[in-house]
Amino acid sequence: MxxxxxxxxxxxxxxxxxxxxxxxxxxxxxxxHAVPKETYNALAETKTKLEKDISDRDIQLEDLKKVDAAGLQAEITRLQGENKTAKETYEKELKDLTLTNAIKLAIAGKVHDESIVSGLIDKTKLIIGDDGKIVGLDDQIASLKESKAFLFKEENQNQNNNQKAGFQKIGNPPPNDPAAMDAAIAAAFGNTTEQK
Structure with missing residues:
Protein backbone atom coordinates (compact mmCIF):
# COMPACT_ATOMS: atom_id res chain seq x y z
CA MET A 1 0.00 0.00 0.00
CA HIS A 33 -0.55 -3.53 -7.85
CA ALA A 34 -3.56 -5.87 -7.58
CA VAL A 35 -5.13 -8.88 -9.24
CA PRO A 36 -8.76 -8.53 -10.41
CA LYS A 37 -11.24 -10.55 -8.34
CA GLU A 38 -12.31 -12.67 -11.34
CA THR A 39 -8.68 -13.64 -12.09
CA TYR A 40 -8.05 -14.46 -8.42
CA ASN A 41 -11.18 -16.62 -8.21
CA ALA A 42 -10.27 -18.48 -11.41
CA LEU A 43 -6.75 -19.14 -10.11
CA ALA A 44 -8.02 -20.24 -6.70
CA GLU A 45 -10.42 -22.71 -8.31
CA THR A 46 -7.62 -23.97 -10.58
CA LYS A 47 -5.34 -24.47 -7.56
CA THR A 48 -8.02 -26.44 -5.69
CA LYS A 49 -8.65 -28.61 -8.75
CA LEU A 50 -4.93 -29.26 -9.25
CA GLU A 51 -4.47 -30.23 -5.59
CA LYS A 52 -7.33 -32.72 -5.91
CA ASP A 53 -5.83 -34.09 -9.14
CA ILE A 54 -2.45 -34.60 -7.42
CA SER A 55 -4.16 -36.42 -4.58
CA ASP A 56 -5.99 -38.64 -7.08
CA ARG A 57 -2.69 -39.42 -8.88
CA ASP A 58 -1.07 -40.43 -5.58
CA ILE A 59 -3.89 -42.86 -4.90
CA GLN A 60 -3.56 -44.24 -8.44
CA LEU A 61 0.18 -44.81 -7.97
CA GLU A 62 -0.43 -46.65 -4.72
CA ASP A 63 -2.98 -48.83 -6.46
CA LEU A 64 -0.46 -49.54 -9.24
CA LYS A 65 1.95 -51.00 -6.70
CA LYS A 66 -0.66 -53.64 -5.91
CA VAL A 67 -1.31 -54.59 -9.56
CA ASP A 68 0.37 -57.76 -10.87
CA ALA A 69 2.77 -57.55 -13.85
CA ALA A 70 0.34 -59.17 -16.27
CA GLY A 71 -2.46 -56.67 -15.52
CA LEU A 72 -0.15 -53.66 -15.39
CA GLN A 73 -0.40 -52.79 -19.09
CA ALA A 74 -4.20 -52.92 -19.04
CA GLU A 75 -4.28 -50.73 -15.89
CA ILE A 76 -1.90 -48.18 -17.46
CA THR A 77 -4.08 -47.99 -20.58
CA ARG A 78 -7.20 -47.53 -18.45
CA LEU A 79 -5.56 -44.77 -16.37
CA GLN A 80 -4.29 -42.98 -19.48
CA GLY A 81 -7.84 -42.90 -20.81
CA GLU A 82 -9.19 -41.58 -17.49
CA ASN A 83 -6.46 -38.95 -17.29
CA LYS A 84 -7.16 -37.80 -20.85
CA THR A 85 -10.87 -37.49 -20.07
CA ALA A 86 -10.10 -35.65 -16.81
CA LYS A 87 -7.80 -33.22 -18.64
CA GLU A 88 -10.42 -32.50 -21.32
CA THR A 89 -13.08 -31.97 -18.65
CA TYR A 90 -10.78 -29.66 -16.68
CA GLU A 91 -9.93 -27.58 -19.77
CA LYS A 92 -13.63 -27.33 -20.66
CA GLU A 93 -14.55 -26.24 -17.10
CA LEU A 94 -11.69 -23.70 -17.02
CA LYS A 95 -12.77 -22.24 -20.38
CA ASP A 96 -16.40 -22.06 -19.20
CA LEU A 97 -15.35 -20.36 -15.94
CA THR A 98 -13.18 -17.85 -17.82
CA LEU A 99 -15.98 -17.01 -20.27
CA THR A 100 -18.59 -16.75 -17.50
CA ASN A 101 -16.39 -14.30 -15.53
CA ALA A 102 -15.68 -12.24 -18.67
CA ILE A 103 -19.41 -12.03 -19.51
CA LYS A 104 -20.35 -11.01 -15.96
CA LEU A 105 -17.63 -8.36 -15.94
CA ALA A 106 -18.70 -6.98 -19.35
CA ILE A 107 -22.40 -6.59 -18.41
CA ALA A 108 -22.02 -5.66 -14.72
CA GLY A 109 -24.22 -2.66 -13.92
CA LYS A 110 -25.37 -2.30 -17.53
CA VAL A 111 -28.35 -4.69 -17.50
CA HIS A 112 -31.46 -5.23 -15.40
CA ASP A 113 -30.87 -8.97 -14.89
CA GLU A 114 -27.33 -10.29 -15.37
CA SER A 115 -28.33 -13.97 -15.31
CA ILE A 116 -30.85 -13.53 -18.14
CA VAL A 117 -28.44 -11.57 -20.35
CA SER A 118 -25.50 -13.89 -19.67
CA GLY A 119 -27.76 -16.83 -20.58
CA LEU A 120 -28.47 -15.24 -23.97
CA ILE A 121 -24.79 -15.04 -24.89
CA ASP A 122 -23.62 -18.03 -26.96
CA LYS A 123 -20.36 -19.17 -25.34
CA THR A 124 -19.63 -21.54 -28.24
CA LYS A 125 -19.04 -18.51 -30.48
CA LEU A 126 -16.58 -16.87 -28.06
CA ILE A 127 -12.84 -17.37 -28.41
CA ILE A 128 -10.26 -16.79 -25.68
CA GLY A 129 -7.32 -15.02 -27.32
CA ASP A 130 -3.65 -15.58 -26.45
CA ASP A 131 -3.71 -12.28 -24.53
CA GLY A 132 -6.70 -13.48 -22.45
CA LYS A 133 -9.18 -11.19 -24.22
CA ILE A 134 -12.53 -12.64 -25.26
CA VAL A 135 -13.13 -12.33 -29.00
CA GLY A 136 -16.77 -11.97 -30.09
CA LEU A 137 -18.21 -10.91 -26.72
CA ASP A 138 -18.60 -7.21 -27.57
CA ASP A 139 -20.35 -8.11 -30.84
CA GLN A 140 -22.88 -10.35 -29.08
CA ILE A 141 -23.58 -7.70 -26.42
CA ALA A 142 -24.07 -5.04 -29.13
CA SER A 143 -26.43 -7.37 -30.99
CA LEU A 144 -28.44 -7.99 -27.82
CA LYS A 145 -28.63 -4.22 -27.18
CA GLU A 146 -30.26 -3.81 -30.59
CA SER A 147 -32.58 -6.84 -30.52
CA LYS A 148 -33.47 -6.85 -26.80
CA ALA A 149 -32.82 -3.29 -25.67
CA PHE A 150 -35.33 -3.64 -22.80
CA LEU A 151 -32.82 -5.86 -20.96
CA PHE A 152 -30.28 -3.03 -20.75
CA LYS A 153 -30.32 -0.04 -18.45
CA GLU A 154 -30.48 3.36 -20.06
CA GLU A 155 -27.06 5.01 -20.23
CA ASN A 156 -28.44 8.38 -19.07
CA GLN A 157 -30.13 6.73 -16.07
CA ASN A 158 -27.12 7.64 -13.92
CA GLN A 159 -27.40 11.26 -15.03
CA ASN A 160 -31.02 11.38 -13.87
CA ASN A 161 -29.89 10.15 -10.46
CA ASN A 162 -27.71 13.25 -10.13
CA GLN A 163 -30.74 15.62 -9.98
CA LYS A 164 -31.19 17.23 -6.64
CA ALA A 165 -33.63 15.47 -4.37
CA GLY A 166 -36.13 17.31 -2.18
CA PHE A 167 -38.95 19.79 -2.68
CA GLN A 168 -39.16 22.03 -5.71
CA LYS A 169 -41.45 24.98 -6.27
CA ILE A 170 -44.48 24.34 -8.42
CA GLY A 171 -44.29 26.05 -11.77
CA ASN A 172 -40.51 26.22 -11.90
CA PRO A 173 -38.91 24.42 -14.84
CA PRO A 174 -36.72 21.43 -13.94
CA PRO A 175 -33.06 22.25 -13.21
CA ASN A 176 -30.82 22.64 -16.26
CA ASP A 177 -33.83 22.94 -18.61
CA PRO A 178 -32.31 24.28 -21.89
CA ALA A 179 -35.48 26.16 -22.91
CA ALA A 180 -35.73 27.94 -19.56
CA MET A 181 -32.02 28.85 -19.68
CA ASP A 182 -32.36 30.29 -23.22
CA ALA A 183 -35.38 32.36 -22.17
CA ALA A 184 -33.55 33.68 -19.10
CA ILE A 185 -30.49 34.68 -21.16
CA ALA A 186 -32.64 36.35 -23.81
CA ALA A 187 -34.55 38.29 -21.14
CA ALA A 188 -31.28 39.39 -19.49
CA PHE A 189 -30.04 40.86 -22.77
CA GLY A 190 -33.39 42.30 -23.79
CA ASN A 191 -33.74 39.95 -26.76
CA THR A 192 -37.34 39.00 -26.09
CA THR A 193 -39.57 38.24 -29.08
CA GLU A 194 -42.47 40.44 -27.81
CA GLN A 195 -43.08 43.57 -29.85
CA LYS A 196 -44.38 46.69 -28.09
Missing amino acids: EWLKKLIEKHTKDGVLNQEELIKEVNTEFPK
Missing part, protein backbone atom coordinates in the same frame (compact mmCIF):
# COMPACT_ATOMS: atom_id res chain seq x y z
CA GLU A 2 3.09 2.22 -0.12
CA TRP A 3 2.12 3.27 -3.68
CA LEU A 4 -1.25 4.51 -2.40
CA LYS A 5 0.39 6.62 0.35
CA LYS A 6 2.67 8.19 -2.28
CA LEU A 7 -0.33 9.05 -4.48
CA ILE A 8 -2.16 10.64 -1.54
CA GLU A 9 0.93 12.73 -0.70
CA LYS A 10 1.30 13.70 -4.37
CA HIS A 11 -2.28 14.98 -4.60
CA THR A 12 -2.37 16.76 -1.23
CA LYS A 13 -1.52 20.43 -1.38
CA ASP A 14 -1.64 22.71 1.65
CA GLY A 15 -3.49 20.02 3.58
CA VAL A 16 -6.25 19.67 0.94
CA LEU A 17 -6.64 16.43 -1.00
CA ASN A 18 -7.55 16.70 -4.70
CA GLN A 19 -9.91 13.72 -4.76
CA GLU A 20 -10.66 13.77 -8.51
CA GLU A 21 -7.00 13.60 -9.55
CA LEU A 22 -6.29 10.99 -6.85
CA ILE A 23 -9.13 8.73 -8.06
CA LYS A 24 -7.99 9.06 -11.69
CA GLU A 25 -4.44 8.06 -10.82
CA VAL A 26 -5.57 5.27 -8.46
CA ASN A 27 -7.68 3.82 -11.30
CA THR A 28 -4.60 3.88 -13.53
CA GLU A 29 -2.15 2.48 -10.96
CA PHE A 30 -4.40 -0.06 -9.17
CA PRO A 31 -4.19 -2.79 -11.88
CA LYS A 32 -0.38 -2.69 -11.57
Whole structure:
Protein backbone atom coordinates (compact mmCIF):
# COMPACT_ATOMS: atom_id res chain seq x y z
CA MET A 1 0.00 0.00 0.00
CA GLU A 2 3.09 2.22 -0.12
CA TRP A 3 2.12 3.27 -3.68
CA LEU A 4 -1.25 4.51 -2.40
CA LYS A 5 0.39 6.62 0.35
CA LYS A 6 2.67 8.19 -2.28
CA LEU A 7 -0.33 9.05 -4.48
CA ILE A 8 -2.16 10.64 -1.54
CA GLU A 9 0.93 12.73 -0.70
CA LYS A 10 1.30 13.70 -4.37
CA HIS A 11 -2.28 14.98 -4.60
CA THR A 12 -2.37 16.76 -1.23
CA LYS A 13 -1.52 20.43 -1.38
CA ASP A 14 -1.64 22.71 1.65
CA GLY A 15 -3.49 20.02 3.58
CA VAL A 16 -6.25 19.67 0.94
CA LEU A 17 -6.64 16.43 -1.00
CA ASN A 18 -7.55 16.70 -4.70
CA GLN A 19 -9.91 13.72 -4.76
CA GLU A 20 -10.66 13.77 -8.51
CA GLU A 21 -7.00 13.60 -9.55
CA LEU A 22 -6.29 10.99 -6.85
CA ILE A 23 -9.13 8.73 -8.06
CA LYS A 24 -7.99 9.06 -11.69
CA GLU A 25 -4.44 8.06 -10.82
CA VAL A 26 -5.57 5.27 -8.46
CA ASN A 27 -7.68 3.82 -11.30
CA THR A 28 -4.60 3.88 -13.53
CA GLU A 29 -2.15 2.48 -10.96
CA PHE A 30 -4.40 -0.06 -9.17
CA PRO A 31 -4.19 -2.79 -11.88
CA LYS A 32 -0.38 -2.69 -11.57
CA HIS A 33 -0.55 -3.53 -7.85
CA ALA A 34 -3.56 -5.87 -7.58
CA VAL A 35 -5.13 -8.88 -9.24
CA PRO A 36 -8.76 -8.53 -10.41
CA LYS A 37 -11.24 -10.55 -8.34
CA GLU A 38 -12.31 -12.67 -11.34
CA THR A 39 -8.68 -13.64 -12.09
CA TYR A 40 -8.05 -14.46 -8.42
CA ASN A 41 -11.18 -16.62 -8.21
CA ALA A 42 -10.27 -18.48 -11.41
CA LEU A 43 -6.75 -19.14 -10.11
CA ALA A 44 -8.02 -20.24 -6.70
CA GLU A 45 -10.42 -22.71 -8.31
CA THR A 46 -7.62 -23.97 -10.58
CA LYS A 47 -5.34 -24.47 -7.56
CA THR A 48 -8.02 -26.44 -5.69
CA LYS A 49 -8.65 -28.61 -8.75
CA LEU A 50 -4.93 -29.26 -9.25
CA GLU A 51 -4.47 -30.23 -5.59
CA LYS A 52 -7.33 -32.72 -5.91
CA ASP A 53 -5.83 -34.09 -9.14
CA ILE A 54 -2.45 -34.60 -7.42
CA SER A 55 -4.16 -36.42 -4.58
CA ASP A 56 -5.99 -38.64 -7.08
CA ARG A 57 -2.69 -39.42 -8.88
CA ASP A 58 -1.07 -40.43 -5.58
CA ILE A 59 -3.89 -42.86 -4.90
CA GLN A 60 -3.56 -44.24 -8.44
CA LEU A 61 0.18 -44.81 -7.97
CA GLU A 62 -0.43 -46.65 -4.72
CA ASP A 63 -2.98 -48.83 -6.46
CA LEU A 64 -0.46 -49.54 -9.24
CA LYS A 65 1.95 -51.00 -6.70
CA LYS A 66 -0.66 -53.64 -5.91
CA VAL A 67 -1.31 -54.59 -9.56
CA ASP A 68 0.37 -57.76 -10.87
CA ALA A 69 2.77 -57.55 -13.85
CA ALA A 70 0.34 -59.17 -16.27
CA GLY A 71 -2.46 -56.67 -15.52
CA LEU A 72 -0.15 -53.66 -15.39
CA GLN A 73 -0.40 -52.79 -19.09
CA ALA A 74 -4.20 -52.92 -19.04
CA GLU A 75 -4.28 -50.73 -15.89
CA ILE A 76 -1.90 -48.18 -17.46
CA THR A 77 -4.08 -47.99 -20.58
CA ARG A 78 -7.20 -47.53 -18.45
CA LEU A 79 -5.56 -44.77 -16.37
CA GLN A 80 -4.29 -42.98 -19.48
CA GLY A 81 -7.84 -42.90 -20.81
CA GLU A 82 -9.19 -41.58 -17.49
CA ASN A 83 -6.46 -38.95 -17.29
CA LYS A 84 -7.16 -37.80 -20.85
CA THR A 85 -10.87 -37.49 -20.07
CA ALA A 86 -10.10 -35.65 -16.81
CA LYS A 87 -7.80 -33.22 -18.64
CA GLU A 88 -10.42 -32.50 -21.32
CA THR A 89 -13.08 -31.97 -18.65
CA TYR A 90 -10.78 -29.66 -16.68
CA GLU A 91 -9.93 -27.58 -19.77
CA LYS A 92 -13.63 -27.33 -20.66
CA GLU A 93 -14.55 -26.24 -17.10
CA LEU A 94 -11.69 -23.70 -17.02
CA LYS A 95 -12.77 -22.24 -20.38
CA ASP A 96 -16.40 -22.06 -19.20
CA LEU A 97 -15.35 -20.36 -15.94
CA THR A 98 -13.18 -17.85 -17.82
CA LEU A 99 -15.98 -17.01 -20.27
CA THR A 100 -18.59 -16.75 -17.50
CA ASN A 101 -16.39 -14.30 -15.53
CA ALA A 102 -15.68 -12.24 -18.67
CA ILE A 103 -19.41 -12.03 -19.51
CA LYS A 104 -20.35 -11.01 -15.96
CA LEU A 105 -17.63 -8.36 -15.94
CA ALA A 106 -18.70 -6.98 -19.35
CA ILE A 107 -22.40 -6.59 -18.41
CA ALA A 108 -22.02 -5.66 -14.72
CA GLY A 109 -24.22 -2.66 -13.92
CA LYS A 110 -25.37 -2.30 -17.53
CA VAL A 111 -28.35 -4.69 -17.50
CA HIS A 112 -31.46 -5.23 -15.40
CA ASP A 113 -30.87 -8.97 -14.89
CA GLU A 114 -27.33 -10.29 -15.37
CA SER A 115 -28.33 -13.97 -15.31
CA ILE A 116 -30.85 -13.53 -18.14
CA VAL A 117 -28.44 -11.57 -20.35
CA SER A 118 -25.50 -13.89 -19.67
CA GLY A 119 -27.76 -16.83 -20.58
CA LEU A 120 -28.47 -15.24 -23.97
CA ILE A 121 -24.79 -15.04 -24.89
CA ASP A 122 -23.62 -18.03 -26.96
CA LYS A 123 -20.36 -19.17 -25.34
CA THR A 124 -19.63 -21.54 -28.24
CA LYS A 125 -19.04 -18.51 -30.48
CA LEU A 126 -16.58 -16.87 -28.06
CA ILE A 127 -12.84 -17.37 -28.41
CA ILE A 128 -10.26 -16.79 -25.68
CA GLY A 129 -7.32 -15.02 -27.32
CA ASP A 130 -3.65 -15.58 -26.45
CA ASP A 131 -3.71 -12.28 -24.53
CA GLY A 132 -6.70 -13.48 -22.45
CA LYS A 133 -9.18 -11.19 -24.22
CA ILE A 134 -12.53 -12.64 -25.26
CA VAL A 135 -13.13 -12.33 -29.00
CA GLY A 136 -16.77 -11.97 -30.09
CA LEU A 137 -18.21 -10.91 -26.72
CA ASP A 138 -18.60 -7.21 -27.57
CA ASP A 139 -20.35 -8.11 -30.84
CA GLN A 140 -22.88 -10.35 -29.08
CA ILE A 141 -23.58 -7.70 -26.42
CA ALA A 142 -24.07 -5.04 -29.13
CA SER A 143 -26.43 -7.37 -30.99
CA LEU A 144 -28.44 -7.99 -27.82
CA LYS A 145 -28.63 -4.22 -27.18
CA GLU A 146 -30.26 -3.81 -30.59
CA SER A 147 -32.58 -6.84 -30.52
CA LYS A 148 -33.47 -6.85 -26.80
CA ALA A 149 -32.82 -3.29 -25.67
CA PHE A 150 -35.33 -3.64 -22.80
CA LEU A 151 -32.82 -5.86 -20.96
CA PHE A 152 -30.28 -3.03 -20.75
CA LYS A 153 -30.32 -0.04 -18.45
CA GLU A 154 -30.48 3.36 -20.06
CA GLU A 155 -27.06 5.01 -20.23
CA ASN A 156 -28.44 8.38 -19.07
CA GLN A 157 -30.13 6.73 -16.07
CA ASN A 158 -27.12 7.64 -13.92
CA GLN A 159 -27.40 11.26 -15.03
CA ASN A 160 -31.02 11.38 -13.87
CA ASN A 161 -29.89 10.15 -10.46
CA ASN A 162 -27.71 13.25 -10.13
CA GLN A 163 -30.74 15.62 -9.98
CA LYS A 164 -31.19 17.23 -6.64
CA ALA A 165 -33.63 15.47 -4.37
CA GLY A 166 -36.13 17.31 -2.18
CA PHE A 167 -38.95 19.79 -2.68
CA GLN A 168 -39.16 22.03 -5.71
CA LYS A 169 -41.45 24.98 -6.27
CA ILE A 170 -44.48 24.34 -8.42
CA GLY A 171 -44.29 26.05 -11.77
CA ASN A 172 -40.51 26.22 -11.90
CA PRO A 173 -38.91 24.42 -14.84
CA PRO A 174 -36.72 21.43 -13.94
CA PRO A 175 -33.06 22.25 -13.21
CA ASN A 176 -30.82 22.64 -16.26
CA ASP A 177 -33.83 22.94 -18.61
CA PRO A 178 -32.31 24.28 -21.89
CA ALA A 179 -35.48 26.16 -22.91
CA ALA A 180 -35.73 27.94 -19.56
CA MET A 181 -32.02 28.85 -19.68
CA ASP A 182 -32.36 30.29 -23.22
CA ALA A 183 -35.38 32.36 -22.17
CA ALA A 184 -33.55 33.68 -19.10
CA ILE A 185 -30.49 34.68 -21.16
CA ALA A 186 -32.64 36.35 -23.81
CA ALA A 187 -34.55 38.29 -21.14
CA ALA A 188 -31.28 39.39 -19.49
CA PHE A 189 -30.04 40.86 -22.77
CA GLY A 190 -33.39 42.30 -23.79
CA ASN A 191 -33.74 39.95 -26.76
CA THR A 192 -37.34 39.00 -26.09
CA THR A 193 -39.57 38.24 -29.08
CA GLU A 194 -42.47 40.44 -27.81
CA GLN A 195 -43.08 43.57 -29.85
CA LYS A 196 -44.38 46.69 -28.09
